[in-house]
Amino acid sequence: MIKSFSDFELDRNCRELRQAGMMVPVEPQVFDLLNLLIEHNDRVVSKDEIIEQVWNGRIVSESAISSRVKDARKALGDDGRRQAFIKTIHGIGFRFVGTLAAPSGTTSAKPQEADNRPGLVVSDQHPQTSIMILPFRNLDTNPEGLILCDAIHEDLTSQLARMPGYEVISRLGALKQPSSPENPEELGRDVGVGYVITGSVRPSGEMIRISAKIIDSASGLVIGALTFDRPRSELLDLQNLLIFEIANSLGSEIDLAEVRRIEQDAATDPSAYFHFKQSHILMERRGWNRSTMSRVIGHLETARKVDPEFAPAISMQALVKGLVAPWGLLDKSPEEIKPEVMDLAAEGLEKDPHRSSVLGWSGCAYCDIGEPVRGKPHLERAIELDPSNAQAYAALAWAHTQLSDPEAGLPLIDKAIRISPNYPGHAIWLFLKSVICLAKGDDEGARNACESSIRLDPKLALPYTTLAQVEAKTGNSARARELRDKGQALIEA
Secondary structure, three states: OEEEEOOEEEEOOOOEEEEOOEEEOOOHHHHHHHHHHHHOOOOOEEHHHHHHHHOOOOOOOHHHHHHHHHHHHHHOOOOOOOOOOEEEEOOOEEEEOOOEEOOOOOEOOOOOOOOOOOOOOHHHHOOOEEEEEOOOEEOOOOHHHHHHHHHHHHHHHHHHHHOOOEEEOOHHHHHOOOOOOOOHHHHHHHHOOOEEEEEEEEEEOOEEEEEEEEEEOOOOOEEEEEEEEEEHHHHHHHHHHHHHHHHHHHHHHHHHHHHHHHHHHOOOOOOHHHHHHHHHHHHHHOOOOHHHHHHHHHHHHHHHHHOOOOHHHHHHHHHHHHHHHHHOOOOOOHHHHHHHHHHHHHHHHHHOOOOHHHHHHHHHHHHHOOOHHHHHHHHHHHHHHOOOOHHHHHHHHHHHHHOOOHHHHHHHHHHHHHOOOOOOOHHHHHHHHHHHHHHOOOHHHHHHHHHHHHHHOOOOOHHHHHHHHHHHHOOOHHHHHHHHHHHHHHHHO
16 A cells, blocks of 8 residues: 655555655664554654554663654655654654645645744754663672662662753663673664663672773764772762762763764754753863853854753853853953843743753852852752752852852862762862862862862863962962963963
């Protein structure tokens, strides 16, 4: 049986899609998806129904469905913005909205036009990073090793699922997979996830070694490998903190891989998500100066134009502008930028008030423009929603310091650094630690934090200014002047 629409034909008997008589190559699952949507063009087809018909009820990720829909649209010359043939009904499923030629020669009534408002199709514009965490292998003969493996798998699955931007296969679904498959990348492709995480627990004397690898499903390459050694006697007490460390470390590696992938695949009009991730990588890897900040803000402003409903880009823009204005990295003074930062922070919170990252960025923005009383509750709520949100801990440390309580701020900034050991932006947090140390009269602590910050990122101007203050207090005016000049040169770079 052949279904015709526009200049396309879907031939079920031959399992072919043709355009103007020429065959269009499509994968079998893409053909099955098109067949299903066209067969039921009078209604919305749910995601559960798609899984049942296309994958025979096997457990697959949301991104696997999104990938097949994207391929189906591409085969028809369609995309997620126009939705000329396949419309996304957000949170429900998909519907074929093309005009089918009726068998009698008449045409069916034209379906209602797709709603293409910006921001409506979240899954298309902001693809979540999909992950499957396989059960960790137990290489410990002690029974506690088996318990630890099970606990790590459960807690790590829960923690990564809570972190913004990740879609994680349920633990039940992952438990059905082998803990050490011969080709984990094939398993990842079969399930439809972008990344597979494997790991093991191994005894080493009085220590326990926990290892984890991140494998790119598409290429089969190991994009990250992490090892954590902990005393066996302290493991239970440290378990929650360890999970935060592992999750944040894995997240940092996956984020970097995603940015590289997005850069390679970006079309001429990249998504809001692309610009948002680009701003992150610039902030974390390129030092802070006028040129870098101009590019960061440019990406965030573009993200907002592409999708005005994308709250993370709005709140992040508030944070960046509020954070860097006092250091001369913007053309506007802190007083001039304050109303704009206030508006952006409030807008981000209004659009997505229950996302930990949005709360953390907007809350930090308030603190950066001298409104810690306004920012502190949002930061506390961000941590309540996601106890691994290291940025919120760092910002809350700054809020306490502004409220004349640096003693309360110091353990918070230390925790932010501790639970995200591989975070590339540690230099700015070490700078913040130096400011907190200065506020509590600990000049030596401030010096150590500044020097550590400079070692991590020699291009970051801010710690040079604080270190200059420390040198001036100790009477070394020549060294202080040299450091101030170095910091100013980096700002102008």
